[in-house]
Amino acid sequence: MPDPTLDPLVALRRQLHEHAELSGNEAATAEIVARHLAAREPDDMATGVGGHGVLAAWSGPAPGPTVLFRCELDALPIPEGNKRVSHRCGHDGHMAIVAGMADRLRARRPASGRVVLAFQPAEETGAGAARLLAAPEFARFRPDLAFALHNLPGQALGHVILREGTFASASVGLRLILTGRSAHAGEPHKGHSPALAMARIVEDLSRWIDPQWRPGTLITVVGARLGRGAFGTSPDDAEVSATLRAWTDQDLAALVAQARERCARIAQEHAEPLRSEPLRSEPLRSEPLRSELVEPFPATVNDGRCAAYVRDAAARAGLTVEALPHAHAWSEDFGHFASICPIALFGLGAGLQQPALHDPDHEFPDTIIAPGLAVFSEITDGVLGGSGGAQGG
Numbered sequence: 001m002p003d004p005t006l007d008p009l010v011a012l013r014r015q016l017h018e019h020a021e022l023s024g025n026e027a028a029t030a031e032i033v034a035r036h037l038a039a040r041e042p043d044d045m046a047t048g049v050g051g052h053g054v055l056a057a058w059s060g061p062a063p064g065p066t067v068l069f070r071c072e073l074d075a076l077p078i079p080e081g082n083k084r085v086s087h088r089c090g091h092d093g094h095m096a097i098v099a100g101m102a103d104r105l106r107a108r109r110p111a112s113g114r115v116v117l118a119f120q121p122a123e124e125t126g127a128g129a130a131r132l133l134a135a136p137e138f139a140r141f142r143p144d145l146a147f148a149l150h151n152l153p154g155q156a157l158g159h160v161i162l163r164e165g166t167f168a169s170a171s172v173g174l175r176l177i178l179t180g181r182s183a184h185a186g187e188p189h190k191g192h193s194p195a196l197a198m199a200r201i202v203e204d205l206s207r208w209i210d211p212q213w214r215p216g217t218l219i220t221v222v223g224a225r226l227g228r229g230a231f232g233t234s235p236d237d238a239e240v241s242a243t244l245r246a247w248t249d250q251d252l253a254a255l256v257a258q259a260r261e262r263c264a265r266i267a268q269e270h271a272e273p274l275r276s277e278p279l280r281s282e283p284l285r286s287e288p289l290r291s292e293l294v295e296p297f298p299a300t301v302n303d304g305r306c307a308a309y310v311r312d313a314a315a316r317a318g319l320t321v322e323a324l325p326h327a328h329a330w331s332e333d334f335g336h337f338a339s340i341c342p343i344a345l346f347g348l349g350a351g352l353q354q355p356a357l358h359d360p361d362h363e364f365p366d367t368i369i370a371p372g373l374a375v376f377s378e379i380t381d382g383v384l385g386g387s388g389g390a391q392g393g
């Protein structure tokens with residue numbers, strides 16, 4: 001239960017923090033959220049949308065557009081105390097802010113149109129937004145404009161960080177699977193270990209990237225494995241995983257194509273190992289490298305009009321707005337919302353000394369719940385007009 005001595009949204013944030021759950025497993029978190037929303041008497045509500053997603057809508061008296069505010073339900077596999085999952089991306093704080101919108105909407109409806117609050121599952125794996133948008137229930141809540149915020153460590157507390165165009169990079173995981181041929185560890189020359197090809201691919205992907213080529217492109221090798229560590233066997237398989245990033249979806253596609261080509265060439269160069277005697281049985285696979293793409297995130301591209309709504313709202317809320325000079329290297333699956341309507345994702349400064357997102361010491365600062373809520377609230381007024389007054393009983 002939330003601590004009754006705290007500000008209710010701070011108490012809710014800490015309660016959600018205690019119930020941190022991994023992407024796709026946000027059942028308890030979704031239940032807390034759904035209870036909070038249901039008590040604020042929405043006109044329409046849906047749970048279990050695209051996984052554990054929760055949607056709720058409040059309408060004004062006059063017709064008008066639907067404005068959606070989105071936050072994320074999931075936490076990360078980063079230990080905290082004796083627990084193995086924790087909110088180290090601050091999604092607990094984002095949820096508290098959007099939950100605060102439900103309080104505001106119950107007390108004061110928009111003058112026109114409709115506000116939808118969306119609690120999205122599985123952001124961290126990049127799967128949740130697309131599943132939410134594709135869920136049949138989502139059609140009832142379809143927005144005309146969508147907004148989201150993300151806390152930003154390293155930025156002044158409560159500052160709004162904004163950018164027109166790409167705010168967060170496109171990214172994708174590239175998994176490379178090398179196949180050779182096993183042999184006795186005492187006779188490695190009779191098989192074909194992918195060890196050298198793997199080592200060269202790790203080195204090539206780690207060193208190759210000309211920053212002048214396409215600004216914003218980045219490759220990070222995130223994993224490599226050779227064989228199974230069986231001491232009697234020269235291995236026949238290896239795997240290298242890397243995350244590729246770029247400021248645009250087009251640049252990312254070009255980067256992926258080039259990376260695949262480079263790695264295929266390296267694998268091919270090592271496909272015919274030096275041998276003292278020819279193989280007697282089946283020849284080597286003609287295709288020594290397979291690759292697959294996982295966890296794709298599109299670039300999050302902010303619409304100019306939506307960015308202007310955020311800028312005006314922040315100004316009315318008395319917050320400092322900072323321009324982001326270029327896109328963040330991290331990715332956000334909120335970019336998928338741009339496939340259905342104009343969007344804006346903005347940053348909310350989490351403090352200059354705040355540890356980075358996903359750092360084991362990161363924690364959402366409760367002091368920025370109020371400014372985040374103020375921006376969403378002012379966006380609502382800016383798009384839908386001041387107040388439709390209290391409604392319901």
Ligand SMILES: [Zn+2]
Pocket residue numbers: 088089124357358
């Ligand atoms: Zn994250």
Ligand SMILES: [Zn+2]
Pocket residue numbers: 089090091123150
């Ligand atoms: Zn996040």
